[in-house]
Amino acid sequence: MRGEELKHITRFDSSLIRALVNLFTSHAQIAFVLVSATYLINGFSLPSVEKNVIILASAIYLVLVYIYLGVTNHTFVFTDQTxxxxxxxxxxxxxxxxxxxxxxxxxxxxxxxxxxxxxxxIGIFRTAVRWTMHLFFPFDYKWIEITTTRSFRFYCFGLDYDYFDNEGPLFEDLFKALKSRGIRVGWTNKKYSPYYDGLWTSTELKAPDKNQSPKYFSKP
Structure with missing residues (x-):
C-alpha cells in the first residue's frame, strides 16, 4: 500500500530562500526609515556605534531570523491517502x-x-495604516488550518500565492488539490480570496471544540 501511495506525490514547498528574501526586504525598509530619521534628528550625521555592539546585535538578529524561519515555514506533501x-x-x-x-x-x-x-x-489614514502594516508585517503572511478531531495551524510564508507569474506549486494549488478530493476547504475571507466559489467561509465552520485553535480571523 505504501509503495502504491508513493506513486502519486505532490510537494508544496515553503521555500526558505523566498521567505528569507521577503523578510530581509521588509527589514531593509524599516532600517532605511529608522536610519533616515536618526540622520535628520541627529543634525545630518549618524551616531558612532562600537564594533562589538554591531557584532552582538547582528548575531542576535541572525538567531532571531533563524527561529522565525523555523516557526513560519512548513512544507505540505499531498499523496493519494494523506x-x-x-x-x-x-x-x-x-x-x-x-x-x-x-x-x-x-x-x-x-x-x-x-x-x-x-x-x-478616511483615505489618508487608510493609506498610512496600510504602509505601516506593510513595514511590520510580512507580505507573505499565510497559514492553513487542518481540522480533524482538533485543529492544527501551520504557517507557510515561503509558499507563494498565484500572482506575479510565480512558479508552482502554489498556495492555491494546494487548495484545489484538496478540493478535488472532496475535502471541505475554504478561505478566511471569501470576498478577497482567489478561487472562492461559494463552498463555505469561516463563519460556516463547524462549532470548534475546546481543543481547537482560537479565532479563525487572525490579525493581520
Missing part, C-alpha cells in the same frame, strides 16, 4: 501526517494585503 506537513530546518524538524479520510475541513488564510485598512473610511 496530507503530510513537514519542517526540515535543523532544531525545528517535524513531520505530521493527516489521513485524508480523517480531515473534516481545511481553512486557508486569505492574502491580508488585500484587506488591510479596509475598515478605515
Amino acid at each position: 496530507l503530510e506537513v513537514e519542517n526540515r530546518l535543523l532544531f525545528f524538524r517535524m513531520r505530521q501526517s493527516f489521513p485524508l479520510r480523517q480531515i473534516k475541513q481545511v481553512l486557508f488564510r486569505h492574502d491580508w494585503t488585500e484587506t488591510a485598512g479596509k475598515e478605515i473610511k
Whole structure:
C-alpha cells in the first residue's frame, strides 16, 4: 500500500530562500526609515556605534531570523491517502501526517494585503495604516488550518500565492488539490480570496471544540 501511495506525490514547498528574501526586504525598509530619521534628528550625521555592539546585535538578529524561519515555514506533501506537513530546518524538524479520510475541513488564510485598512473610511489614514502594516508585517503572511478531531495551524510564508507569474506549486494549488478530493476547504475571507466559489467561509465552520485553535480571523 505504501509503495502504491508513493506513486502519486505532490510537494508544496515553503521555500526558505523566498521567505528569507521577503523578510530581509521588509527589514531593509524599516532600517532605511529608522536610519533616515536618526540622520535628520541627529543634525545630518549618524551616531558612532562600537564594533562589538554591531557584532552582538547582528548575531542576535541572525538567531532571531533563524527561529522565525523555523516557526513560519512548513512544507505540505499531498499523496493519494494523506496530507503530510513537514519542517526540515535543523532544531525545528517535524513531520505530521493527516489521513485524508480523517480531515473534516481545511481553512486557508486569505492574502491580508488585500484587506488591510479596509475598515478605515478616511483615505489618508487608510493609506498610512496600510504602509505601516506593510513595514511590520510580512507580505507573505499565510497559514492553513487542518481540522480533524482538533485543529492544527501551520504557517507557510515561503509558499507563494498565484500572482506575479510565480512558479508552482502554489498556495492555491494546494487548495484545489484538496478540493478535488472532496475535502471541505475554504478561505478566511471569501470576498478577497482567489478561487472562492461559494463552498463555505469561516463563519460556516463547524462549532470548534475546546481543543481547537482560537479565532479563525487572525490579525493581520
